[in-house]
Amino acid sequence: xxxxxxxxHPGHLARRLQQAHYLLWNTMVSxxxxxxxxxxxxxxxxxxxxxxxxxxxxxGLDRSTIxxxxxxxxxxxxxxxxxxxxxxxxxxxxxxxxxxxxxxxxGVRVARMNQVFLAPLAxxxxxxxxxxxxxxxxxxxxxxxxxxxxxAPG
Amino acid sequence: xxxxxxxxHPGHLARRLQQAHYLLWNTMVSxxxxxxxxxxxxxxxxxxxxxxxxxxxxxGLDRSTIxxxxxxxxxxxxxxxxxxxxxxxxxxxxxxxxxxxxxxxxGVRVARMNQVFLAPLAxxxxxxxxxxxxxxxxxxxxxxxxxxxxxAPG
DNA sequence: TCACTTTCATCGGTGCACTGACGATACATG
DNA sequence: CATGTATCGTCAGTGCACCGATGAAAGTGA
Numbered sequence: 001x002x003x004x005x006x007x008x009h010p011g012h013l014a015r016r017l018q019q020a021h022y023l024l025w026n027t028m029v030s031x032x033x034x035x036x037x038x039x040x041x042x043x044x045x046x047x048x049x050x051x052x053x054x055x056x057x058x059x060g061l062d063r064s065t066i067x068x069x070x071x072x073x074x075x076x077x078x079x080x081x082x083x084x085x086x087x088x089x090x091x092x093x094x095x096x097x098x099x100x101x102x103x104x105x106x107g108v109r110v111a112r113m114n115q116v117f118l119a120p121l122a123x124x125x126x127x128x129x130x131x132x133x134x135x136x137x138x139x140x141x142x143x144x145x146x147x148x149x150x151x152a153p154g
Numbered sequence: 155x156x157x158x159x160x161x162x163h164p165g166h167l168a169r170r171l172q173q174a175h176y177l178l179w180n181t182m183v184s185x186x187x188x189x190x191x192x193x194x195x196x197x198x199x200x201x202x203x204x205x206x207x208x209x210x211x212x213x214g215l216d217r218s219t220i221x222x223x224x225x226x227x228x229x230x231x232x233x234x235x236x237x238x239x240x241x242x243x244x245x246x247x248x249x250x251x252x253x254x255x256x257x258x259x260x261g262v263r264v265a266r267m268n269q270v271f272l273a274p275l276a277x278x279x280x281x282x283x284x285x286x287x288x289x290x291x292x293x294x295x296x297x298x299x300x301x302x303x304x305x306a307p308g
Numbered sequence: 309t310c311a312c313t314t315t316c317a318t319c320g321g322t323g324c325a326c327t328g329a330c331g332a333t334a335c336a337t338g
Numbered sequence: 339c340a341t342g343t344a345t346c347g348t349c350a351g352t353g354c355a356c357c358g359a360t361g362a363a364a365g366t367g368a
Contacts, residue, residue: 002258003200006213009264010271011175011189013287016214018172019355020294021165022324026356035165036324046157053346059160060170065325067347072323089333089346104156110163117164120293125286132275132283133167139274140174173325176354180326190354207316219355221317226353243316243363 010136021117028113029106032076036061036069038110041103044079044095051090052081060141078102164290175271182267183260186230190215190223192264195257198233198249205244206235214295232256 006012025035033041039059044050050058056066070093073079078099084090095103118126160166179189187195193213198204204212210220224247227233232253238244249257272280 002261003196004261004264006193006196007288008284009268010284010287011172011179011268012193012214013284013291014168014171014175015189015354016291016295017168017287018165019214020291021168022356023298024294025165034323035169039160039166042157042160051346060166060173061324062326063347064327064349067349068324087334087346091347107156107158110158114163114165116297117290117294120289121286128282129286129290130162130164130167132279132286133164133171134161135274136271136283137167137170137174140178140271141170144177169324176325188353205316215354216356217317218319218357221319222354241316241364245317 024113024117028116029109033102033106036065037073038103038106040066040069040073041078041095041099041106044093045100045103048094049092051084051092053090055093073099178267178271182270183263187256187260190219191227192257192260194220194223194227195232195249195253195260198247199254199257202248203246205238205246207244209247227253 021035029035029038036059040055040061043055043058052066052070053063055070056063059066061069070079070081070091074081077096080094080096081091082094084092118129121129175189183189183192190213194209194215197209197212206220206224207217209224210217213220215223224233224235224245228235231250234248234250235245236248238246272283275283
């Protein structure tokens with residue numbers, strides 16, 4: 001009695017979606033470099049020397065998680081980490097040549113995987129899907145950062 | 155150079171979506187009972203006495219993960235676990251009264267949270283979103299189970 | 309009856325993700 | 339300069355999610 005159909009629950013679907021993507025990534029992109037790790041590499045390609053916290057913010061990882069991911073990437077020699085001489089609290093990150101190589105090599109496979117992932121949808125549906133996911137994710141993340149008022153608050 | 159815009163990558167969005175849902179769940183539904191745990195409770199409300207592996211299949215958890223989730227629920231006294239006398243490999247699961255109570259109590263909050271989660275979308279968009287997520291997730295999971303041919307294959 | 313194979317649960321290992329607490333550094337005010 | 343506040347990184351703890359290996363139980367076939 002009172003059991004619910006979870007296939008209509010967006011949260012449950014989001015979880016299944018993420019798991020499906022995880023598996024697809026493992027088979028089509030890389031078994032060594034995970035999707036969050038690739039996101040970090042990508043952020044540092046765009047902005048070399050960025051500090052750790054900001055990288056985490058860019059890719060959607062909190063401070064604890066970005067610390068672990070960065071630690072793994074550093075252990076594999078894909079990035080260097082140095083204290084900011086201007087601000088001793090910050091860690092500045094920069095890709096090594098090997099990090100750049102890995103990022104470049106994975107790029108093609110990531111694009112292929114995205115195609116396979118979205119293949120069940122028609123082209124116009126794919127665009128709608130991306131848009132809807134982004135709007136929901138943005139809104140939910142906005143609930144967490146409770147305002148960030150540019151103008152003066154009340 | 156060659157950095158990519160991750161906000162157009164469905165996998166990255168799926169991860170952010172799942173994280174957003176995780177946070178919303180924690181604040182609006184429960185800090186003790188997680189979303190996967192609720193899914194297990196729900197599956198057992200629908201089919202009491204189901205075996206552990208099938209429950210995992212219903213809610214999208216592999217054998218290792220369902221074992222851990224069931225272990226936590228059992229430790230909290232929300233379900234009972236007994237060996238199948240007909241098949242000594244299987245574990246049969248059944249909710250306790252407390253498990254039923256928790257499931258019933260969370261139902262209302264889950265519905266409220268789903269509304270908040272989907273609030274940024276118009277009503278018709280919400281239906282489309284659910285449909286698209288389900289189709290992508292189903293297809294990707296289908297890639298894993300390599301056929302299950304009902305009729306004779308080629 | 310005796311292998312062979314399949315299925316289920318468990319265990320160890322890895323990785324992501326959160327919370328809460330901590331120490332170090334920086335900044336802001338008096 | 340000293341005190342208080344905010345920020346950054348880390349650590350400990352919990353939970354989900356995967357893989358591969360192992361062992362127990364069941365089924366299959368010679």
